[in-house]
Amino acid sequence: MILGSDRSPSRPAAIAYSPPWRPSLPLLLSSLSLLSLLYLLLSSRAPSPGGRFVTDAELSALVRAEVSRALVPHLSASSASNLAGVPSSPDHAALGFVVAQVPESERLRVLVTGGAGFVGSHLVDRLMVQGHEVIVLDNFFTGRKKNVAHWESHRNFQLISHDVVEPLMLEVDQIYHLACPASPPHYQYNPVKTIKTSTMGTINMLGLAKRVKARMLLTSTSEVYGDPQVHPQPETYWGNVNPIGPRACYDEGKRVAETMMYAYEKQSGVEVRVARIFNTFGPRMHPNDGRVVSNFIIQALQGKDITIYGQGEQTRSFQFVDDLVDGLMKLMNGGYSQPVNIGNPQEFTVKKFAEHIRELTKSTSKIKYLPATEDDPTQRRPDISVAKRELNWEPKVDVKEGLVKTIEYFQSVLDEGGEIVPTGQGAVKPKGYKAPSGR
Numbered sequence: 001m002i003l004g005s006d007r008s009p010s011r012p013a014a015i016a017y018s019p020p021w022r023p024s025l026p027l028l029l030s031s032l033s034l035l036s037l038l039y040l041l042l043s044s045r046a047p048s049p050g051g052r053f054v055t056d057a058e059l060s061a062l063v064r065a066e067v068s069r070a071l072v073p074h075l076s077a078s079s080a081s082n083l084a085g086v087p088s089s090p091d092h093a094a095l096g097f098v099v100a101q102v103p104e105s106e107r108l109r110v111l112v113t114g115g116a117g118f119v120g121s122h123l124v125d126r127l128m129v130q131g132h133e134v135i136v137l138d139n140f141f142t143g144r145k146k147n148v149a150h151w152e153s154h155r156n157f158q159l160i161s162h163d164v165v166e167p168l169m170l171e172v173d174q175i176y177h178l179a180c181p182a183s184p185p186h187y188q189y190n191p192v193k194t195i196k197t198s199t200m201g202t203i204n205m206l207g208l209a210k211r212v213k214a215r216m217l218l219t220s221t222s223e224v225y226g227d228p229q230v231h232p233q234p235e236t237y238w239g240n241v242n243p244i245g246p247r248a249c250y251d252e253g254k255r256v257a258e259t260m261m262y263a264y265e266k267q268s269g270v271e272v273r274v275a276r277i278f279n280t281f282g283p284r285m286h287p288n289d290g291r292v293v294s295n296f297i298i299q300a301l302q303g304k305d306i307t308i309y310g311q312g313e314q315t316r317s318f319q320f321v322d323d324l325v326d327g328l329m330k331l332m333n334g335g336y337s338q339p340v341n342i343g344n345p346q347e348f349t350v351k352k353f354a355e356h357i358r359e360l361t362k363s364t365s366k367i368k369y370l371p372a373t374e375d376d377p378t379q380r381r382p383d384i385s386v387a388k389r390e391l392n393w394e395p396k397v398d399v400k401e402g403l404v405k406t407i408e409y410f411q412s413v414l415d416e417g418g419e420i421v422p423t424g425q426g427a428v429k430p431k432g433y434k435a436p437s438g439r
């Protein structure tokens with residue numbers, strides 16, 4: 001379905017940026033040998049483990065998935081297998097992605113604000129592979145160009161360096177509004193800016209959605225429940241948020257953003273979707289975001305003390321990023337417009353989680369307890385009955401499986417860049433971010 005198809009010819013041009021990632025020779029050679037092996041194995045027509053013979057179509061799908069995984073950094077195995085069934089696009093095949101050929105009449109133009117960030121870049125991969133036109137808008141506060149650099153040359157892709165706090169005119173069919181720093185040290189670095197991003201940024205995107213009749217999805221957060229008194233948290237729970245604490249710039253910013261979504265729906269008929277996301281992890285997380293998963297893995301891989309704030313009895317639920325992307329796309333394209341929790345209900349104490357990561361990394365790190373941080377929620381676990389009922393969605397990736405992929409990713413970051421000093425819980429500027437003057 002096409003919404004708002006009156007497209008203006010004056011679309012902003014893509015911003016040029018650093019040279020695209022190119023596969024190294026050793027990587028290509030190892031990929032080729034892997035492919036040859038795969039081909040020999042499969043073309044010998046041995047029965048598959050299920051007892052049947054592998055067809056040519058399955059063989060070519062497997063090979064395409066393997067090429068994608070070998071050529072695109074940090075593309076998870078499950079993302080690669082999702083690519084396997086999609087027809088090949090000759091234009092982008094050289095980069096290893098298999099992009100669906102969609103007739104122009106069916107292709108959507110999709111804006112992803114915050115698309116160069118951790119979650120956004122995985123969403124962009126999925127939308128691009130489906131053959132849509134994708135416009136990424138980002139101010140690169142916590143996002144990085146390298147997260148989407150593999151799409152730079154594709155004709156369906158545009159990258160716009162822009163701050164959502166400033167209005168912008170575009171012609172789009174759908175808006176995934178993700179722009180907002182998500183980790184406590186980063187969103188507390190400039191709390192006033194965080195509030196502006198959630199409020200003015202969301203107003204600007206809602207104004208755009210209203211003008212071009214685009215459907216808009218807001219990535220809200222489990223933080224709207226604050227330190228919850230109800231466990232697990234259903235969408236009907238109104239939360240327990242300290243409005244003047246250190247996390248308020250983010251929590252209250254998202255609560256107001258949700259309020260604005262429904263005000264625009266009621267008053268102006270904008271089609272809105274609201275995802276309340278619980279802790280998410282995976283490749284392309286910012287190594288200095290100070291979150292539980294990144295800090296524990298980086299500390300364990302380097303043999304440093306694993307630092308827990310408080311006694312470690314606080315609980316968290318962690319979902320792998322591929323599951324989140326599935327949930328966001330189902331929500332955007334479905335008919336349900338009320339808020340939906342998207343998270344994995346499997347719950348760990350932070351202490352148990354630290355031990356689990358230490359085990360998976362085979363690390364000898366010690367666990368060290370530091371004073372608890374202010375307003376740290378004592379328990380977090382989503383009630384996902386609405387997502388199951390309305391979206392037919394639930395997480396599929398086991399936490400351990402997701403952690404193994406994330407550990408591989410952080411190992412590659414360490415191999416490339418050397419030592420990483422994990423970020424503490426206090427406000428901190430994201431590494432690599434140069435604030436424009438006057439901010």
Ligand SMILES: NC(=O)c1ccc[n+]([C@@H]2O[C@H](COP(=O)([O-])OP(=O)(O)OC[C@H]3O[C@@H](n4cnc5c(N)ncnc54)[C@H](O)[C@@H]3O)[C@@H](O)[C@H]2O)c1
Nearest residue numbers: 114117118119139140141142143163164179180182277280
């Ligand atoms: N990752 C999680 O566990 C989690 C949990 C709950 C909610 N969320 C929400 O999901 C979204 C994405 O989170 P993430 O983990 O990918 O975070 P991230 O920090 O990696 O991504 C946020 C992106 O938004 C960009 N951005 C920030 N302020 C901006 C502005 N003013 N203008 C333009 N771009 C701006 C950043 O540069 C970055 O690319 C956020 O809205 C976050 O609140 C994430």
